[in-house]
Structure formats: structure tokens, C-alpha cells
Amino acid sequence: MDQQDITLQEAFFLYDAIPVQELLSLGNDIRFAKIPQSRVSWQIDRNINYTNVCISACKFCNFHCTLSQKDRSFTTGIEEYKSKIDQLLEAGGNQVLLQGGLHPHYGIEFYEDLLKSLKEYCPSLKLNALGPPEVSHIAKVSKLSIKETLERLRNAGLDSLPGAGAEILSDRVRKLISPGKPDTCSWLEVMEQAHKMGIGTTATMVYGHIETLEERIRHLFLLRDLQHKKPSGVPGFTAFIAWPMQVKGTLLEKTFPIGTISAVEHLKMIAISRIILYNIPHIQVSWLTIGKELAKIALHSGADDMGSIMMEENVVSSAGANHRINKEKMVKTIKEAGFVPWQRNQDYSPYNPGLQEGLS
Numbered sequence: 001m002d003q004q005d006i007t008l009q010e011a012f013f014l015y016d017a018i019p020v021q022e023l024l025s026l027g028n029d030i031r032f033a034k035i036p037q038s039r040v041s042w043q044i045d046r047n048i049n050y051t052n053v054c055i056s057a058c059k060f061c062n063f064h065c066t067l068s069q070k071d072r073s074f075t076t077g078i079e080e081y082k083s084k085i086d087q088l089l090e091a092g093g094n095q096v097l098l099q100g101g102l103h104p105h106y107g108i109e110f111y112e113d114l115l116k117s118l119k120e121y122c123p124s125l126k127l128n129a130l131g132p133p134e135v136s137h138i139a140k141v142s143k144l145s146i147k148e149t150l151e152r153l154r155n156a157g158l159d160s161l162p163g164a165g166a167e168i169l170s171d172r173v174r175k176l177i178s179p180g181k182p183d184t185c186s187w188l189e190v191m192e193q194a195h196k197m198g199i200g201t202t203a204t205m206v207y208g209h210i211e212t213l214e215e216r217i218r219h220l221f222l223l224r225d226l227q228h229k230k231p232s233g234v235p236g237f238t239a240f241i242a243w244p245m246q247v248k249g250t251l252l253e254k255t256f257p258i259g260t261i262s263a264v265e266h267l268k269m270i271a272i273s274r275i276i277l278y279n280i281p282h283i284q285v286s287w288l289t290i291g292k293e294l295a296k297i298a299l300h301s302g303a304d305d306m307g308s309i310m311m312e313e314n315v316v317s318s319a320g321a322n323h324r325i326n327k328e329k330m331v332k333t334i335k336e337a338g339f340v341p342w343q344r345n346q347d348y349s350p351y352n353p354g355l356q357e358g359l360s
């Protein structure tokens with residue numbers, strides 16, 4: 001199948017002017033052209049939040065608090081990490097997704113100590129840690145360049161970078177919903193540097209709030225164009241994940257009229273993402289926000305990956321995402337959709353239970 005960059009006009013045409021079923025079929029055709037096997041990948045990992053203290057105060061976030069909110073704020077201690085890692089290994093997982101707030105006082109040494117301690121405890125553990133806003137923030141607090149920051153984090157044990165904190169890569173939107181967060185250029189700068197250094201990352205988009213369709217499409221173009229720039233032989237963006245913004249009880253809900261995203265719109269976003277991001281290997285379904293039933297249809301609209309069972313997700317869940325899945329349900333859901341479940345590691349290599357040896 002001939003795959004190439006499409007223009008804004010072509011993207012609008014595909015999204016709005018052709019019948020929905022044709023758009024979904026096109027997404028599905030590109031999926032099978034890239035990944036001919038009828039397998040759907042999935043993973044076991046665990047989110048651990050290192051702190052909820054954050055200076056960003058994004059309007060869609062119910063998770064964060066300020067340093068002065070002593071009754072709410074936390075920083076996770078090493079014993080808690082160990083116990084959570086033990087539970088992860090017992091469940092058959094081998095990766096932790098480390099996420100947290102932009103803490104005003106934590107510099108590079110805090111994160112180096114944390115990553116080193118986790119690797120010391122479990123050398124085989126994979127650390128998918130710190131999205132671009134966190135990396136930018138650490139660099140700023142520690143007066144380091146992005147390259148120096150990533151080098152030090154990698155030397156301390158960082159394996160890959162989640163695509164968190166992208167929301168919509170438009171500074172118009174970011175100024176309104178997350179004015180304290182690093183801007184579009186900063187997000188892209190961290191990812192470009194990570195790719196140059198051979199660190200694999202994912203990419204995300206959170207839509208369905210105050211953005212226009214054009215801003216969504218331009219967000220996808222920014223990702224596609226950055227992926228074109230990655231050096232050959234390095235992973236770059238390994239997967240793209242989009243989900244509808246969860247706003248329950250958030251300041252965003254009180255500030256702007258936010259509608260709900262229909263099932264059809266979500267499926268259209270999956271398909272158009274697959275078409276535009278033909279140079280990113282995997283499109284992941286966000287079962288956490290859309291639920292298992294819609295996820296099954298998304299697997300026929302361009303997606304090929306169900307992501308992780310996500311033991312302990314607190315950030316998106318605190319704004320209303322209430323779907324849950326375990327190992328058995330994940331396998332069952334993929335089979336019910338007509339695919340073969342294929343358990344993987346973060347880098348999309350086949351899952352290797354041997355990686356779990358090494359718990360000290």
C-alpha cells in the first residue's frame with residue numbers, strides 16, 4: 001500500500017467527507033499493511049506516582065496539589081515502591097511507568113537516586129519514566145540542558161519515555177488548559193533529543209475539550225514530521241495513543257462547556273491517526289477511557305495494540321475514567337474481537353517471563 005504524508009485538506013476530506021465505514025476500513029487496511037499478523041499486542045505494567053505535588057495546576061487535573069496542602073501531598077517512599085514492584089512481578093509484569101507532578105524542589109539528583117534505587121532492587125525492571133513536561137521541568141530546576149538531563153536519567157536507569165503531557169500540541173490550547181506546563185516546542189524538543197539518543201518513546205493526544213479539528217490534525221502532523229526526523233535505526237515513536245479528555249469534577253469542566261465524544265468520533269480518530277501516522281508502527285487503544293466494547297471495534301479501525309492492563313492508574317482515573325481490566329479480561333477481549341493476544345515488552349519485543357528473574 002502506498003503510504004505518504006497527507007495534507008490538511010486531504011485529512012479534512014477523509015475525516016469529514018467520506019462515509020465513516022470507508023474511513024475505518026482505510027485505517028484497518030493500513031494496520032494490516034504494516035502488521036499483517038492478526039495479533040493484537042498487550043502488556044502488563046504498573047503506574048507508580050512518585051509525587052502529586054505540582055506547580056503546573058492543569059485545569060483538567062484532579063490529581064495534583066500544592067506543596068502547602070500537607071493533608072494531600074505525598075512523595076512515595078522506597079518501601080512502597082518495593083512492595084508495588086513485588087506485586088507487579090507476581091502479576092507477571094516487568095515494567096513500571098513512573099509519573100508525577102512538576103515538584104518545585106526536586107532536581108536531577110532526586111530522580112537519579114530514585115531510578116538507581118529501583119534498578120538496584122530489581123535489575124531486570126524496565127523503567128518507562130517521566131514525560132516531556134517532567135524532563136523539561138527537571139532540566140529547568142537543575143539548570144541543565146535537555147540532553148544533559150536525559151543522559152543523566154538514562155545513566156541512572158531510564159529505559160524509555162512515555163509520551164505524556166502532550167494533550168493538544170497547540171500553544172493556544174495549552175495556554176487555556178495548562179498554562180503552567182511546558183509549551184509545544186518544549187515537548188517536541190525533549191522527544192527529538194530522546195530519539196537522537198536512541199531512547200524509545202510513545203506519543204499521545206488528549207482530545208475532545210476546547211481544541212478544533214484542525215488543531216488535532218496539526219498535532220498529528222507535528223508527530224509525523226518529528227518521526228521523519230529520527231535517525232535511522234533508532235525506535236523514535238513506537239506507538240501513538242489518543243484518548244478523550246476526562247473532565248469529571250475538574251476545573252476545566254467548570255470553566256469551559258465540554259461535550260462528550262461519541263463512539264463514532266473516537267473510531268474516526270483512531271482511523272485518521274493510523275492514516276496520518278503511517279510512519280509510527282503501532283496505534284494503541286485507550287481501553288481505560290473508552291471501555292472494552294468500543295476498544296474491540298477500534299481494533300478493526302486501525303489500532304493493533306491494547307496497551308497495558310495498567311495496575312494502579314491514578315491520574316486519568318481521578319477525572320472520571322472508571323474502566324478496569326485484568327490479565328484474563330485483556331486476553332478475552334482481544335479474542336472476542338477476533339484477534340490473537342500477543343504479550344509484549346515496552347519496546348514491542350515478545351514478552352519474556354525470564355526478565356522477571358533478578359528480584360533481590
Ligand code: SF4
Nearest residue numbers: 054056057058061064
Ligand atoms: S497533569 Fe501533570 S503537570 Fe498537569 S497538574 Fe496534573 S500532575 Fe501537574
